[in-house]
Amino acid sequence: MNRRITFAVFLLVISLCIISCASNEQKTRRPNILFAISDDQAFAHTSFAGCKFVDTPAFDRVATDGVFFTNCMAGSPGCAPSRSSIVTGRHHWQNEQAGQHASSWLKKYVPFIDLLDANGYVTGRTGKGVGPFQYARSEADSLWRKTDAGGIEYSNILYEKGTPDDERTAGGISASNYFANFKYFIENRKGDKPFFFWYGAREPHRAFEQDSWKRTDKKLADVKVPGFFPDHEIVRGDVLDYAVEIEWFDLHLQRMLNYLDEIGELENTIVIVTSDNGMAFPRAKANGYEYGIHVPFAVRFPKEFPGGRIVDDPIGFADLAPTILELTGTSGKGMLPISGKSMVETLTSEKQGIVDANKKYAFSGRERHSSSRYKNWGYPQRMIRSEEYLLIWNMKPERWPAGAPQRIVKGTEDELWPMYGIDANGKHHSDWAFTDIDGAPTKSFIIENWQDEEMAPFFHLAHDKRPEFEMFDIKKDPYCLTNLTGAAEYEKIETELKTALLDELTKSGDPRIVGPDKEIFDSYLRYSPMREFPNPE
Structure with a gap:
């Protein structure tokens, strides 16, 4: 054979080998993960979901290119227990103090982020991590974790009030420049290790700057007022101020996505976007209803997860840790037993609607939120959600649900x-009563007018004591206004949900069910400010 031909064939073979090796290396390269979580955003409030008064192009991009889940339930209607469920893969009631609002984080509750870090991932976060919790203050707190369970913080780059670079759109927005901190993290990543980054916005957590929406092109007429609020311009304006802060969260996410695209990392990055619980309004946050526990959820990773899909399987926050561990090839050894189920098969499927017929339910719960009752008692609830129905067990119906x-x-x-x-x-003073509801114009307006004939139903919906069990057909009644428990035509469904909920609580060792101390949650110390209340007996 001609030497030139032989050499050319040799070069061709070498080239093909190099291309093949590069291709294989790309295929086997472990994915990055960008986990973005807003603070107090209900499921209905993204433009992808059809909301007319909020614009969320970053969320919409993730949901359009990826998988949008219509039935994601937060671990709790409050931030700390909900975030606890995310990082441990366990129901918050399984995590002792480390599953309760403003208590201490025990070091034995190892978050999956630690294991990713040990498995070669570079990890970091910006903004709000896993809190509010009290982490170790000194060696005396020997059983407590020293650092935030969300990872090492990158939040030093701040907006400075009054400077030309301060682009914040409302007075209640955090000073942290989330995108700039994320970019710093990426630029200072050593080597070519994959990354896990937790983007924890502090928005749209209250307090909002009242009437900040008036500096935008938003209109009161565009607001769809939930059926548990009065339709009044004060309420509509409050909702628009909330929308301004959702858009701030989304703006920084959009910048992160664009930056990853620019540096060639986006297609190898799994992007997960959600919120920790529902909107900070009466009968929403700190409540087991839809607008308290149902949150937005979308995942984007086009090279592995077929996009453009809408999935109706009920999923819960305990499912996130096992999913992320599987996606990153990380063993869960070192963590306490996980209660959630990996969603990888659902993510990699090409199906829509109900993908995993065995995933019939998602679970949520709450104990304490703020300091709102005698001796810092909570309002224990456990929730089970199917695709169509929500059942709430109010375990102490004699207590005031809103404080x-x-x-x-x-x-x-x-x-x-x-x-x-x-x-x-x-005049209403929010810190004087019903303190499990964040201070808000909507709260004050309802309470100040509680004796008005038209306003009274909304006051009672938000504040009155509730029956032990409540059940709702969320397809027909997303505002959870008609309690179906006891109705003959729903008896079979009610029995099925109660049985499934009790089975899960028993299997997961919920102290409220299996003891030995069924009141232990009320005994955990709270490290945030306390209030005093009269003995209700």
């Missing part, structure tokens, strides 16, 4: 603020 209606004046033993927190001039 006690009257508070002891700070610094006194028994002097009380006025009932419902309404002073002699008719």
